[in-house]
Amino acid sequence: MAIEAGKIYAVWLRETKRFTNSKSRIIGSLAMPLFFLFALGAGIGGLVPEFDYQSFILPGIIGMTILFNSVFSGVSIIWDRELGYLKELLVAPTSRFSIVIGRALGGATTSVLQGFVILIIGVLLGLASPGLFEIFLALLVMIVFSALIVSIGIGLASVITEVETFQLIVNLVIFPLFFLSNALFPLDKMPGWLQTLSLFNPVSYAVDALRGLIIGVGVNSLALNFAVLLVGLVIMFGIAGTLFDRTSI
Amino acid sequence: MTDDAIVVKDLTKKFGNFTAVDHINFSVKKGELFGFLGPNGAGKSTTDFMLTTILPPTSGTAIINGFDIITDSEKVRKSIGIVFQDQTLDNRLTAYDNLDIHGRLYGMSSGDRKQKIKEVLQLVELADWEQKLVKTFSGGMRRRLEIARGLMHQPQILFLDEPTLGLDAQTRRHMWKYIEKLREQRITIVLSTHYLEEADALCDRIAIIDRGKIVALDTPQKLKSLIGGQVLSLKTSDSKKMLSILEKQKIGSHGRILDRAVLVEVQNGSTLIAKVVSLAEKSGVVIENIELHTPSLEDVFLKLTGEQIRDERPGPNEFQRRMNHGH
Numbered sequence: 001m002a003i004e005a006g007k008i009y010a011v012w013l014r015e016t017k018r019f020t021n022s023k024s025r026i027i028g029s030l031a032m033p034l035f036f037l038f039a040l041g042a043g044i045g046g047l048v049p050e051f052d053y054q055s056f057i058l059p060g061i062i063g064m065t066i067l068f069n070s071v072f073s074g075v076s077i078i079w080d081r082e083l084g085y086l087k088e089l090l091v092a093p094t095s096r097f098s099i100v101i102g103r104a105l106g107g108a109t110t111s112v113l114q115g116f117v118i119l120i121i122g123v124l125l126g127l128a129s130p131g132l133f134e135i136f137l138a139l140l141v142m143i144v145f146s147a148l149i150v151s152i153g154i155g156l157a158s159v160i161t162e163v164e165t166f167q168l169i170v171n172l173v174i175f176p177l178f179f180l181s182n183a184l185f186p187l188d189k190m191p192g193w194l195q196t197l198s199l200f201n202p203v204s205y206a207v208d209a210l211r212g213l214i215i216g217v218g219v220n221s222l223a224l225n226f227a228v229l230l231v232g233l234v235i236m237f238g239i240a241g242t243l244f245d246r247t248s249i
Numbered sequence: 250m251t252d253d254a255i256v257v258k259d260l261t262k263k264f265g266n267f268t269a270v271d272h273i274n275f276s277v278k279k280g281e282l283f284g285f286l287g288p289n290g291a292g293k294s295t296t297d298f299m300l301t302t303i304l305p306p307t308s309g310t311a312i313i314n315g316f317d318i319i320t321d322s323e324k325v326r327k328s329i330g331i332v333f334q335d336q337t338l339d340n341r342l343t344a345y346d347n348l349d350i351h352g353r354l355y356g357m358s359s360g361d362r363k364q365k366i367k368e369v370l371q372l373v374e375l376a377d378w379e380q381k382l383v384k385t386f387s388g389g390m391r392r393r394l395e396i397a398r399g400l401m402h403q404p405q406i407l408f409l410d411e412p413t414l415g416l417d418a419q420t421r422r423h424m425w426k427y428i429e430k431l432r433e434q435r436i437t438i439v440l441s442t443h444y445l446e447e448a449d450a451l452c453d454r455i456a457i458i459d460r461g462k463i464v465a466l467d468t469p470q471k472l473k474s475l476i477g478g479q480v481l482s483l484k485t486s487d488s489k490k491m492l493s494i495l496e497k498q499k500i501g502s503h504g505r506i507l508d509r510a511v512l513v514e515v516q517n518g519s520t521l522i523a524k525v526v527s528l529a530e531k532s533g534v535v536i537e538n539i540e541l542h543t544p545s546l547e548d549v550f551l552k553l554t555g556e557q558i559r560d561e562r563p564g565p566n567e568f569q570r571r572m573n574h575g576h
Contacts, residue, residue, distance in 0.1 A: 010353030018341045084337035087396075091303060092354035093326045145534065249303060 007094040011102025012109070015073070019110040027116070033065040033118050040148035040184070056217070058122040059210035060183030061144070063203055065113040070146045071174050073107030074153015074240075077167065082163050087249050096245045100154055104237065107150035112142045119214065127215075135215040139224070141213070144229045151236035158243035182208050187219065202232045254279045254406050255300065255435040262295050269295040271461035272309065277437060279405075282428075285441040286454030286550070290344040292461040293441040300439070301331050314405050327355065330399035334441075336391055336413035340384035344375060344394055345404040347383060348401055355402035357475060362401075369397035372409070372434075373427055389420040393427060406437040413447060425450055445546040451549070455546075465485035469546060476503075476544035476552060483525070484509055484538040491534050503552060516540075560568050 045053035080086040089099055122128050129156045135137060182205035187195055210226035213219020255277040260272040270292040277283040285293045300303040300311055302322035312316055316324040338347050352362035375392035392412060399407055413421040428451055430440060442448050448455050449469045456466040465472060479509045481501060485491045488506045495504055500521060501513030515521055518541040529536050
């Protein structure tokens, strides 16, 4: 369980270089959240003229951007297995633990970067006007939330080895986490069962924290949201580390 | 002992009831180019995986560069380089980044990495491609980059698993040139292959492995001398009948049928041909073709294993499933 800074950095470097080397992927992954923000925001916003819906979902869309990219980043270990690179990683004299940390940080870096771009776009369009300190806190929330989700992805990819399962993960993990949360709707307007499910969903806590920081309408205190996300990160990271440790070439 | 880069002791691997590697013993000298020759499924890859500490042995062990593969696996890994038969490069990174990240994973300093990247890229003639993404590389270039990466951390032993698999004949010969060049680096090389001419052209010594056991281990020349004299090969209308005629007349030895040809080992082949032709004629067997050749490794392999070397191979996934199954 040795922690090796240089080797963690190597894994992080690979993640971020892969990201910056594929420009089309960056544009593609920003397109969907922007569609949600504008098409859905304008459409549903038109139904509730007394409520600034577009501003309301801005933190939800930031959460969505980070959620999608983080799951994909973690689960991409399945592709590394299929395309062979996992062998290169696993035979190196580098502990599995370092590999998981490097990947979680790498995935968080690229995901938060994209979430941050959405935030900037929102601010430029006048959907929100947070102060610099709030933006700094929002970044912290995004990083912890993203690392938590990447860990879930790594855990899944350590158990599931077939590339064919990729789509299944999207349908059974990403969509439930996204839609069974407060990202698009205020929790108190939702039916009771949805409110209950949402209580166990890290996305809800991340979005609520961002909402409080960016547009000032959070339900829980920032401390509670942040604490839940941190505990979630520790648990998920532990599970991911254990499962990845057992994975074989 | 100090002259040996690898000492293998009773190494065994079982997957359930299937024994993939069966109590093998051998040693490899420092600086030697040692070949593992065998059909797919013979146990080459499993042996490689155990020696490189990827798979734990069921019993037995091996000492690599003085380190035990079971108790000192981390030190073993640091002292060896591995080039797998399937690609393990990151296509979305440049050649430089693939090498640089490898160096970091092996704990190399920044100065060492820069110097080694230059050196290994020059060795495999990819220096001009340093900043290009690997996805733009041809199959042969990728294999070369894999070899370069395997050499990055200055291993004392390089494991090459089927380095020319899937390459066309011309590229394959080109690859041999690079492998020959590695000898100048005074590095020990363990080459697994199922290409007979590859083992023959490159290796100092060859271990022929079949069904998990080493059936012969020697220099290519000595292996070939296991077959005395020459090999007479006959294509006829009735192989079985032809073989029984030869056996009855005690012409040659170790007769066998391969595809449609009858093969026998003979001492003075050219004087026998006339006799063989007249014997066949008398028995009504039509001879389509007669050939007399000096023994090749293929003849040796056939003699030792009773089989032609098979070319089909399990895909990476099938192999993986088999391995996971064994866990």
